[in-house]
Amino acid sequence: MSTSDLTTDSRSNAGTVELIQFLQGNVKDRKVLHRILGSDTWYACVVESRTADANAIDLELMITEPNVKLDDDPWFDFAKTWCESGIVAPTSKATLISLHGVDVYWCTGRAIVRAPKDRVDAVRRAILEFAVAERELVAIEKSVNSSWDTLEGDVPTAFSYGEGNVRDRAELGKRFQKAISLQARMSRIVPLIVQPAQYPPTLESQLHERMRERLRQEDRLEVLEGQLDIFQRVYEMCGQRSADFMVARTGHILEWIIILLLAFQTIMAIIDYIPSSTTGT
Numbered sequence: 001m002s003t004s005d006l007t008t009d010s011r012s013n014a015g016t017v018e019l020i021q022f023l024q025g026n027v028k029d030r031k032v033l034h035r036i037l038g039s040d041t042w043y044a045c046v047v048e049s050r051t052a053d054a055n056a057i058d059l060e061l062m063i064t065e066p067n068v069k070l071d072d073d074p075w076f077d078f079a080k081t082w083c084e085s086g087i088v089a090p091t092s093k094a095t096l097i098s099l100h101g102v103d104v105y106w107c108t109g110r111a112i113v114r115a116p117k118d119r120v121d122a123v124r125r126a127i128l129e130f131a132v133a134e135r136e137l138v139a140i141e142k143s144v145n146s147s148w149d150t151l152e153g154d155v156p157t158a159f160s161y162g163e164g165n166v167r168d169r170a171e172l173g174k175r176f177q178k179a180i181s182l183q184a185r186m187s188r189i190v191p192l193i194v195q196p197a198q199y200p201p202t203l204e205s206q207l208h209e210r211m212r213e214r215l216r217q218e219d220r221l222e223v224l225e226g227q228l229d230i231f232q233r234v235y236e237m238c239g240q241r242s243a244d245f246m247v248a249r250t251g252h253i254l255e256w257i258i259i260l261l262l263a264f265q266t267i268m269a270i271i272d273y274i275p276s277s278t279t280g281t
Helices: 075-084 117-145 148-159 163-193 203-214 217-280
Strands: 016-023 032-037 041-046 059-064 095-099 102-107 110-114
Touching: 016 032, 016 117, 032 117, 041 117, 059 075, 059 117, 075 102, 075 110, 095 203, 102 117, 102 203, 110 117, 117 163, 117 203, 117 217, 148 163, 148 217, 163 217
Parallel strands: 059 110
Antiparallel strands: 016 041, 016 059, 032 041, 095 102, 102 110
């Protein structure tokens, strides 16, 4: 599929902007740019218009053609500014990757490419495969980073569980489920990030590999794995303490029921004995 075949948001002297959404499942009614294979199958689909659903846009990709390259080429300043002005993460810093006459600026939610026409399709595929993994990785990182305060508040429960914690039992269960869900989500993107080097190398494979290295995806994946292990261990300990306490509490209740039944039985026996002893006297 060539650039001219794509539905675009705008065309200007700066370049062609493609609005892209990453989807799973049924996409038969959507225009698919690229099918991304991993543990799950993702589809990079065209968003027809920015006004249709702004929240549906996962990536804005601008395609530009190269002009005469000079040391003071204004394209780099324009590309960096455009990339960093995205609404998804406007404070992010753009990253430049240059390879075999292709220049790519990447920022969360936005990318701009300068490449000859015959290389655009390969470059686009590399960016889309990188972008879907980066999107999932960033989402997991944000979820983990927003949960540290909650985890610190739950650490004492992993050591000591009492009657006052029973009302929080359901919430602890939800947090444990969330930690496991994040681990499963992370595991599904591993095949998109940890890949063997392709031989013979192609522009697409080299650019994809360079972007993964520049954004340190594998290192971030290892950090996330360690962080999620901490979450899992804490909430497993909380669950164990909770289960032990509930079993002990149930045992105590049964003990008191037995004591009360024995006491009742003793009282009834005494009551039965008193009339018979009076009659004998």
